[in-house]
Amino acid sequence: MARRLPNFSSCFALVLTAFVAVWVADTPVALAQEILSEGRSVKARTKIIETFHIGHDDTKFGALTFLGGLELLASDRKIGGLSGLLSLDDGNAFLAVTDNGHWVSGAIKQTTDGKPVDISEIRFTPLLGTDGKTLQARWGHDTEALTLSESGLYVSAETKNAIYHYPWPLITGKERMIGEVNLPDEIRALPRNTGLESLTAAPDDSALTGKLIAIAESSQSDAHDLSAYIVGPNGVEGFSIKRSNRFDATDAAFLPDGGLILMERRFNLRDLIGLRLRRIDGAAIKPGAVLEGKVILEADFKYQIDNMEALAVHQNSKGETILTLLSDNNRSILQRTVFLRFRLEE
Template structure:
């Protein structure tokens, strides 16, 4: 039987590229990244550009022959979107310059990967803190969430970049009691309002199907816990804050016979406070009829007065999945 992409994602996403486990450990190295443009977000309707509250700008399918490339679960775009930083779920940074032409993404230039360093200066993954699933960078500080160990670490990104060493961020005991593979998938720093400067963390799923999941406000003037309502089997995979202080949530569902889906919600910033139960309208929803994969990373930046959203997928280091980079504009 011919293996389609839908069938591959539905049942065989766990197959791993040969040689990954045997790759020689390198702490910092350049990588050559190929990029294939996506002409449309909905291939069956290539002229369509608007999807819910978003307008599709462009997209790429990224690939590299290096076995460390892949598994991107968190990302940020810095310097008005010119630079990209991402983390893999095996404890590596990816840094690159975004190449574009005519307002469309064309590729990654000067791409480099580096081991995320622990407090001792040794690769973080050597200490068992390898499941690095979330990233945010604000005010020169990078925060990374480690899912299976339910920890958050911070780095002096402005001063040291990929050479920075991890420093532990205290988390409440409720975070430590999250399910082993349903931990912190989403991090963001509140840009304005009563919680300005606080780090917000949200768990992928902290209860049963469609039960609310746990969120935490760390630091700032009003630290505490809150919950996020879940719908339709979606799990939280990332968050990012808009300049207004509203929070965007990236979500994903996976079912063996259906494949994978993606959704984004907007949560009003004023609703995020200790003890709250938050929900918000859907901005976009897509399944495998669209150019998506296992979408896990979300970043927001401003570009010529426009709010640009960038998403990246985690290919789980499987040759049956793709690293997809998508760019949308948030419409007024």
């Protein structure tokens, strides 16, 4: 069960625990048990993050309302390095991908408004190539993002600058890759450590239906735009996103209204650590476009963030839009796996 950070009195904690026990629905873990069924189970515990802005009780951050967060501590280091995320079953389950080529799934216990309370039923298993060998054996395991579309599951790999196609659902986790998406030399030639980092499938009712949006992590400097691509069955077309303040793109996800949320991260000695979310008009994503979007959230070391790399969007049973953010701890004892939830106020 989740272990609260030690900033409450024992009496208050007991009352709050009893309240949460009543308030939290018996969230289903069926989906978490049905995917990666042959994966290895991992013991884990969580610490609840009560406030996003450290030392402050505010929950409103522009268009976002902070619902709550968790720090995940797993018994196996392979659960670290979480770099891509899908939010499943109204937020009750998740599928993630690690930057060393593993699937990770789990169940999320949450309150009726989406506040995460605990993470359980965690399993992991390596991604397999078309030949049944692991991606690590194929040196294509630097997997950074994943997205789900009608044609299946897609995963981006930064070092190879490739997009892998997998079947959905992953019943056992032993399913083989269907194949790689055909990409032009321009994408293949992106720098190995700053290549395809973000990947998301366009909404079904948009002008981009049936296409993927892939975004490079970085560029030579702030004066150079981020390379972005519209990847479709008939080819690939490019557009650009303005880069600024030394932020790198780490993930992206479409909103129910067709808008795009771009998650960016700073992680350097000059700026220390930083997180930024930009909202981009989905209708403006066209070949040759140069886009900037609107900043809807920016945070630094004074907030409960780490190396933020994964973003997922889902709508709950009330029709509310929920953003889930996840950090990559690089499998280091000096970093954390942080799981954050926000509600987007339309």
